[in-house]
Amino acid sequence: MNDEKKNIREEVEEENNDLNKRINRLYGITTEEEEKPEVVYNPEEVQSIRKKLMILLIIICVFGIFFIYILINPLHLGSKKVVNNDTSQEENNTEEDNSQEEIPIGEVDISNDLVVKLNSILSFSLIDFYNIDTFGLYNNDVSSINDLPNDLKIYFVGKDDSFKELMDEIDLDNYIASGCNSAKIKLNKDKWEKVVTTSLGPNVVLADGSYKLLYFTKNYEYKNLTIDKASDSYTLSCSDINSNSQDLTKYLQQKLEKAEKTETGIDIYQRVVFIRKDGVYKDPNFKELITNDINTTYNDYINSGTLYKYTFTALEEGNYYLTNIAKVKEDV
Secondary structure, eight states: OHHHHHHHHHHHHHHHHHHHHHHHHHTTOOOTTSOOOOOOOOHHHHHHHHHHHHHHHHHHHHHHHHHHHHHHOTTTTSOHHHHHHHHHHHHHHHHHHHHTOOOOSEEEOTTSHHHHHHHHHHOOOHHHHHHSOGGGGGSSSEEEGGGSOHHHHHHHHHHSHHHHHHHHHTTHHHHHHTTSOSOOEEEOHHHHHHHHHHHHOTTOOOOSEEEEEEEEOTTSOEEEEEEEEETTEEEEEEOOOOTTSSOOOEEEEEEEEEEEEOSSEEEEEEEEEEEETTEEESSTTSOSEEEOOTTOOHHHHGGGSEEEEEEEEEOTTSOEEEEEEEEOOOOO
């Protein structure tokens, strides 16, 4: 009897345990008594999985490196030539827009590129005073380009960009570097006359004769040149004249004062003083003394100089040539 009760109690406990385990599994609860099923992998399957994971890792690394490289150098995928051309084209367009930008009539900032360029044509360096008589610009209260001496006309021709382009075309620098030993260089008539028109205007014609011109090479060396005009023939050669062979007895100094855009061109205004050993003067005839103090400086006297207006006229091509030089009358 007792054995029977014992068996019944064990059966009930076993059923209760099974029921509790099922309820626990239903709620995700496991007991330490439960044994986890042992999973046995096939060695070949393990090796296959490892290979797949390794390939996947390599692919991820390659794409990662590629992605980082693109971030560092995003232009590598495009055509470098195309990118550079586009950039150059954009810069060229910007330069063209700037050069073609219309300057309004009225006073122009003296830092304007065109004003700086035109003022550089008018500005003399120390070596110029050894080669030409710069005072010839100021002999009269008003002078046209045709009134100027021939050496000054040629001086302005030599300062123009069109002249420099023609000298590059005939390879003048190499001619000078060779010692000017070869024959004279023959200048193309049409090209030379176009240079004269661009720099001096359409109404100036140089007479037959020999013209001296100081030329600076790209290596900042200088050479005296002779341009001979005989009828419709033009030749160029080197000159033996020594620019510094004589003492300098007089010279002038300038200061850009202002610039104004007009309907026909641009006017450049400069203060000019005339200097020799005995002092600084307002006029090229050395009659109106500003100072003879040997300790004076440029800033002390330049604003007391005479004001001159240089009139530049615009050509159809957008170039400008010097037309007139006039002394400006100021209220004392």
